[in-house]
Amino acid sequence: MTTSHSPSGIHPRLWWRLLLLVPIVATLWVPWYNHLEPTFIGIPFLYWYLLLWVPLSSVCSAVVYFKTRDLA
Amino acid sequence: MQWSTLIVFLVLFVFVTVLGFIAAHWRKGDLNQLHEWGLGGRRFGTLVTWFLMGGDLYTAYTFIAVPALVFGAGAIGFFAVPYTIVAYPIVFAVLPRLWYVAHKHNYVTGADFVRGRYDSPLLALLVALTGILATMPYIALQLVGMEVVISALGFPMSGWAADLPLLTAFVVLAAFTYTSGLRAPALIAIVKDTLVYITVIAAVVIIPMQLGGFGKIFAAVPPAKVLLAVPTGQSLGMYSAFATLALGSALALFVYPHVLTGVLAARNPRTLTRNMAFLPAYSLVLGLLALLGFMALAAGVDKVPQYAPFFKQYANNFAVPALLMHSFPGWFVGVGFAAIVIGALVPAAIMSIAASNLWTRSIYRAYINPKCTEAQEASQAKLASLVVKFGALVFVLVMPATYAIQFQLLGGIWIIQILPALVFGLYTRWFDRYALALGWLAGMSVGTAIAAHLKFASSIYPLHAFGYAIPGYAALYSLILNIVIAVILTVVLRLLGVTGGQDQTLPGDYHAVRSA
Structure with missing residues (x-):
């Protein structure tokens, strides 16, 4: 496997790390989720949306891990 | 029971x-x-x-x-x-x-x-x-x-x-x-x-x-x-x-x-x-x-x-x-x-x-x-x-405990002040050590003052800016002040010719040995 470095010294695959920003933005921008509807088994949107981001953030971390693990 | x-x-x-x-x-x-x-x-x-x-x-x-x-x-x-x-x-x-x-x-x-x-x-x-x-x-x-x-x-x-x-x-x-x-x-x-x-x-x-x-x-x-x-x-x-x-x-x-x-x-x-x-x-x-x-x-x-x-x-x-x-x-x-x-x-x-x-x-x-x-x-x-x-x-x-979470939020106001020295330090030696120390002092003082002002019963400070009240966690506000001061003083100290001391670490120490 080649580990060519871009001129900036950052390995191209390290850009995958930007994926880590997605859960941060999605859970900190309150206007996106401060709603009652739609509810899920009676739970208002605010709550299940944030809880849903727990596994989704795991997925983001896992993808970044597999894409960059040989670069650590 | x-x-x-x-x-x-x-x-x-x-x-x-x-x-x-x-x-x-x-x-x-x-x-x-x-x-x-x-x-x-x-x-x-x-x-x-x-x-x-x-x-x-x-x-x-x-x-x-x-x-x-x-x-x-x-x-x-x-x-x-x-x-x-x-x-x-x-x-x-x-x-x-x-x-x-x-x-x-x-x-x-x-x-x-x-x-x-x-x-x-x-x-x-x-x-x-x-x-x-x-x-x-x-x-x-x-x-x-x-x-x-x-x-x-x-x-x-x-x-x-x-x-x-x-x-x-x-x-x-x-x-x-x-x-x-x-x-x-x-x-x-x-x-x-x-x-x-x-x-x-x-x-x-x-x-x-x-x-x-x-x-x-x-x-x-x-x-x-x-x-x-x-x-x-x-x-x-x-x-x-x-x-x-x-x-x-x-x-x-x-x-x-x-x-x-x-x-x-x-x-x-x-x-x-x-x-x-x-x-x-x-x-x-x-x-x-x-x-x-x-x-x-x-x-x-x-x-x-x-x-x-x-x-x-x-x-x-x-x-x-x-x-x-x-x-x-x-x-x-x-x-x-x-x-x-x-x-x-x-x-x-x-x-x-x-x-x-x-x-x-x-x-x-x-x-x-x-x-x-x-x-x-x-x-x-x-x-x-x-x-x-x-x-x-x-x-x-000594602290009121209506909400036990205040203990943790107070700890957060203090500990966050070491973030510039520690975390920025993992990436760059740009900051001056004295500037970081004074930034820390500003963040600690202001953060603690806010907590005391709120009588240790809350950690949300209503910052007034641009005609708005922006209630926010005192830790974040005091961290921003800390960083601003560290940046300004680093620039000033550089201009005055203050040097940075000897860095014990090398750029290669921060990641695994990579094959070229």
């Missing part, structure tokens, strides 16, 4: 106590060396690291403080969920660098790193002192959690006998930390998590069934508590408070000494990054536990006469214990209470170990006894772990 509750609780408590002392023999090492006592020999693999970091992060904060805030104040308390979601990606991206450089140079604490990076014993001292100070209220939160549960077991709440159970738990904690070091909480964390998962799964399945489903639970909550108040013309209201609490707590979390201890005790950085994908399992538990606050409201536990004296004494912090007693048979309440108390003991142990690593390396060896032997170093750390816990007791006694 029910005897079945007390018996189950005591059996579990005695079990983990024994485990705590046995832990000294687990993966045996020479406990007279600091990295063996305080970092478990840096040999923890993925699974133990997961338990250890989970034990670190999910504490009485999760079981008592967050549900109490949801119970008392509603949706704002749910900031803890984005907080933990946001924290992991940040840890993922940043802390492996710390692991590499610490491993290369045998750094045991963040202060060790700062000292080597900036050639500045002063900055290291500030980082160490901040770590020790900020850890105390966080341990205090654990003690409050234990106190609430122990009183619910039926021990007297006033007079000298009232302090006896907590004192016992405290002595047990201090004793096994002293003898076994980090191995004890790492081993107990496994039992703790088992109990926690059993309790949480039972609670979120059975209690909503008893209450007629989530729809009914949320219908019973006053509407103003279900959602965050929408911004008005003059104020961003709860929106900015919610987001800044989450972000500020996340940024504070990963510079806490006990989190760095968990990081440095890992066998290798891949152990850490792998964990970042698994650790959110705890966030799910945290979110579900937060919902218990609403369930307690819906169940109306604060209106049950027999719980009235407890709510009077412990305010909202009694919500979860009351809900458990209200909903479960006696023996299972014992399991749940044991989960909470053990869940407070584990982090309290890790936190005090982390703080004593700081004391030993960055204060004792740096300033008091530079020629100390390894054995002296380890024995200093053991003694310091006792002192830190007594410091925590002081916080319990």
